[in-house]
Structures are given as structure tokens and as C-alpha cells.
Amino acid sequence: MGKEKVQLRIMIIAQVGSGKTTLTERLIDLSNGIHRQTPSLHDCSITTEASPTNFETMNYCVTIVRNLNHRDFIKCALKPSIQADCALLIVSACMDEFENSMSSFGQMREYVLLVYTLGVKQLIVAINKMDADDVCYSEDRFNNIKTEVSNFIVKVGFKPECVAFVPISAIHDDNLFEVSNRMPWFTEWTLKREGGMITGKTILKALDAVIVPQQPIDKPLRLFVHDIFKVRDIGTVVAGRIETGVLKPNMIVQFSPSNIIAKVQSIQMHHNSLDEARPGDTIGFHVKDVSLENLHRGFICSDPQHEPAQQAASFIAQIIVFNHPIEIRQGYTPVLYCHAAHIRCRFVELLEKIDRRTNKTIETSPKCIKSGETTVIKIVPLEPICVETYHNYPTLGRFVIRNMRQAVAVGIIKEVEKIKVPLDDMITAHTNQD
Known part of the structure; x- marks a missing residue:
């Protein structure tokens, strides 16, 4: 073979x-x-x-x-992108067809x-x-x-x-x-x-000639949850894609931001059982003693004993505004799409405007942001979400901002302030059940 x-x-x-x-x-x-x-x-x-x-x-x-x-598919583009x-x-x-696609009314510039x-x-x-x-x-x-x-x-x-x-x-x-x-x-x-x-x-x-990046198997486990099912005679099955690290049967895992601890009973991909799932694998895995109601799309699965994912209190991000009819000011509350999650958020502080070609600061503490501008801002999630810095976990560190039923900005996360929750007692309690 x-x-x-x-x-x-x-x-x-x-x-x-x-x-x-x-x-x-x-x-x-x-x-x-x-x-x-x-x-x-x-x-x-x-x-x-x-x-x-x-x-x-x-x-x-x-x-x-x-x-x-179509423009309405920009929201859907986040997951495959x-x-x-x-x-x-x-x-x-x-x-004319090429010229129209490159015009301000065309879609090509926005997609690229x-x-x-x-x-x-x-x-x-x-x-x-x-x-x-x-x-x-x-x-x-x-x-x-x-x-x-x-x-x-x-x-x-x-x-x-x-x-x-x-x-x-x-x-x-x-x-x-x-x-x-x-x-x-x-x-x-x-x-x-x-x-x-x-x-x-x-x-x-x-x-x-395309170069496929190497699998980041040595990094801490990060799997974002796509869906959750209740399977007859099996129980709760979680579907998701592994971005970094490795998942194996019998592992104890943590689902964040709710900090639920569970044990992986089995893993399947394309109806075949796996002894190990690696980055890039889209899998389904059975977890023990977790109800369907306690897990949600957009949760992050990680290893609670190896740099687990944690809920974000706030984060600093660099964004590019490309499709907004009016100025954006402090207090703006759009919807943020990151990995499989989407939540309401607030722009609490506009820190600096950046020249995207040189990456140098051209204005500090700007009063507003306009279409075409690149800005560093502080964002506070208004609902629980787990994100990471783009440098450490690219998949979990880039996002789309939507408002008025369209994408208005894209960005990458530079710093994250996390809500730290002690998990030792939860891990011990679950382990003792087995």
C-alpha cells in the first residue's frame, strides 16, 4: 500500500x-x-x-x-478560513467583470x-x-x-x-x-x-507547491467544539477540531469557559476508532458524566493539568476596519466571531492607530476609527469566551467583528487577561469517581 x-x-x-x-x-x-x-x-x-x-x-x-x-457568507468564512x-x-x-470586482462595490478586495x-x-x-x-x-x-x-x-x-x-x-x-x-x-x-x-x-x-505547516503536537491541547450530541446507548458525544496538542481515550479534559471536567471514553473519526487524535483532525469523542445542557458550541477543550484554556476577562487586539458606514467610537458593542464561538463584546478603549505598511504608531488614544484604518483596541467580552494570543494559538487568536448583518472588521489578539479558576479540587473529585 x-x-x-x-x-x-x-x-x-x-x-x-x-x-x-x-x-x-x-x-x-x-x-x-x-x-x-x-x-x-x-x-x-x-x-x-x-x-x-x-x-x-x-x-x-x-x-x-x-x-x-456573497457578502452574507463572510460570517461563514470564519470557520473554514x-x-x-x-x-x-x-x-x-x-x-468590465474584472474591473467591477476590483471596484469599491466589488467583493474581491474584502475577501482577500x-x-x-x-x-x-x-x-x-x-x-x-x-x-x-x-x-x-x-x-x-x-x-x-x-x-x-x-x-x-x-x-x-x-x-x-x-x-x-x-x-x-x-x-x-x-x-x-x-x-x-x-x-x-x-x-x-x-x-x-x-x-x-x-x-x-x-x-x-x-x-x-503549497507548503503545509507542521502539526503542533507538542503544544498544549486546544480543541474547539463544533457540536454536541446525545447518542443512544452511548451518551454525550462532542464534535470538534483539534488545533494543537493530542487527545487520547481515558484523558481527563476541561471544557472552558464553564470549567467542566470530564473523562474521554472513546474517539472516532470517519466512523473509525482512534487511539490518538492530532491537530487537523475533526473528531467525535464520548465524554463521561457530562450532560448535553452543560456543553455548548464554541467551548474549548483542553488538558486541565497542562496550561488549560481559561475564560477571557479582556484582551488587546489589532483590528482593520474595512466596511463600516460611520465612525467607531469607545463603547461600540458589536458581535465578535472567534473560532466556533460568537459573543457580544464592547470596545472599551481605543489605544492607538497603526500604519499597516510600516506597523508604526501614527496616533495614540484616537477618538474614533474609520473604514480603512488599523487600530489597537481593548475589548471586553460581554459573554463568556475563551481566546488566546495570535502568536501562541493563531486559530484562537483571530476574529471577525460583525454589525448590521455584515462583517465590519477583522483582527488578531495580542494580549489576553484571563480569569484564573483553581481546578485541583474538581480534578480530584472526578478522578475519585473512577
Whole structure:
């Protein structure tokens, strides 16, 4: 039996009508050896399916964790964004379609800023619809779009020399898995890596060039709870994803912020029992002597004897406001989405404005924040939540701020003031029951 391929999680982001649905379908079909002239899904489709989709490359088993399109889906983007290793940005080469996507009314700028701030630092840009009548596989059109996108993403924080730009036609399979003969002018994309330069011509090769981060198994256990079930003849089953550390049967775990202590009876993934669950694993595990009512989505599971997660009293964060019609002032009370939790919060202090390009302070104690500005603020949760610093636990240290039914800011946590609760008595009491 061959070696199991490494898991690569990608997120596809695109303006509506850019060919996202067609490209996704063709990648899956080509991976399975299916070739056809006309895809059953067309560019005019508006995708609402949220289920992960899989296909394989030479190096990876690729999971598409979410297809984004409408603004209302920015809230949903938080969960897959924190799980993605790479973002695949699709832009249309068609006249006006690209220009509209890059305008202030377009969605592309917002999506790219969102995924970068939420920790997705690897990007592939597919310039689609090169076959369109007003494009005709034009080298000039490709180069102009590449230049404009490069100028934008460098302001966000991406390095264009580390981004593969690939001209494609998804509907004709051009430069997806095989090199197209319709664009002989396109010699290759080039990526800068620590060990040198990587080159290629297709989306497939660009995906194989993505670097998957190492699993943080040596860090303290952090698992965020997605769901809780009551299973007949078994009991309470918790579903969640491990971000750091290791979970094993018979471990004593703590669920925060409620500080409930429980024993892990068994672990399953894809209906198979596990002796050990590691970072990246989405699992279900049976816990003993805990009722369904005492656990909630957004809780953090940790090891009470090894740096357990604790409820946050307040935290310092750096945010970027990108979609707010009026000034934001001290006392602002939006909704904060972090990992699987969402709670009301209050901006209790505006500390300083930052020049995002230089990371230097340009104003201290500002009276207000406007769209486009980067600011360091102090936030107080108005409901119990566990968060961590972005430096120590990136997944648990980045968040989205929503108000008026839309995302208005994204941020990362720099410092956390935690509510410390002694747990020795709770651990001893539970252990004695066994």
C-alpha cells in the first residue's frame, strides 16, 4: 500500500460570475480522470453548497473547505478560513467583470483582506475566462490584471513573488491539470521559496507547491467544539477540531469557559476508532458524566493539568476596519466571531492607530476609527469566551467583528487577561469517581 497523501485544505474565493463553480467541478473531475467538453455547472451558477469537496494532486489530498461568494457568507468564512492552508483566488479576465470586482462595490478586495487577516498566508491567483470573446487569450490582458492584482495584494500583506498567477479557462481545462497550447506566450509562473525558486504552468503544479505547516503536537491541547450530541446507548458525544496538542481515550479534559471536567471514553473519526487524535483532525469523542445542557458550541477543550484554556476577562487586539458606514467610537458593542464561538463584546478603549505598511504608531488614544484604518483596541467580552494570543494559538487568536448583518472588521489578539479558576479540587473529585 502506498503512503497516504498529506491533507491540503484550500479555500476558493471569487466574485460572483467569475467561474468558481466550473473551476471547482473541473478540478474534481480531472482528478478522477473525467474529461468532457461541457460542464454541467455554468459560470452563471450561484453556489450555496458549504460541504467540503475533495480531489487529489501528485502530493496532496486536497479539501476545498468553502466556496465564498456573497457578502452574507463572510460570517461563514470564519470557520473554514482558520482551517485553510491556502486560498485560491479566481478573477475573471472578461472586460468590465474584472474591473467591477476590483471596484469599491466589488467583493474581491474584502475577501482577500479577510482571509489574510484570518491567517491564510499562501495564495494562488487563477485568471479565468481567458477564452472569452473580448479576451481571446490575450497576453496583454493577463499581464494587466496580474499587475493590478499584485499592486493590491502587496498592500494587504501578500508577497507577489510568492504568489502563482495562472491564466486559465476552466470551461476548456486550459492550464488546470495540463499545459494549454492556446497560450504559448505563457512560459511559467515562478514562486520564491527559502530553498530557491519553484516554477510551473498549471493550477495543479501550483497546488503541489503549497507548503503545509507542521502539526503542533507538542503544544498544549486546544480543541474547539463544533457540536454536541446525545447518542443512544452511548451518551454525550462532542464534535470538534483539534488545533494543537493530542487527545487520547481515558484523558481527563476541561471544557472552558464553564470549567467542566470530564473523562474521554472513546474517539472516532470517519466512523473509525482512534487511539490518538492530532491537530487537523475533526473528531467525535464520548465524554463521561457530562450532560448535553452543560456543553455548548464554541467551548474549548483542553488538558486541565497542562496550561488549560481559561475564560477571557479582556484582551488587546489589532483590528482593520474595512466596511463600516460611520465612525467607531469607545463603547461600540458589536458581535465578535472567534473560532466556533460568537459573543457580544464592547470596545472599551481605543489605544492607538497603526500604519499597516510600516506597523508604526501614527496616533495614540484616537477618538474614533474609520473604514480603512488599523487600530489597537481593548475589548471586553460581554459573554463568556475563551481566546488566546495570535502568536501562541493563531486559530484562537483571530476574529471577525460583525454589525448590521455584515462583517465590519477583522483582527488578531495580542494580549489576553484571563480569569484564573483553581481546578485541583474538581480534578480530584472526578478522578475519585473512577
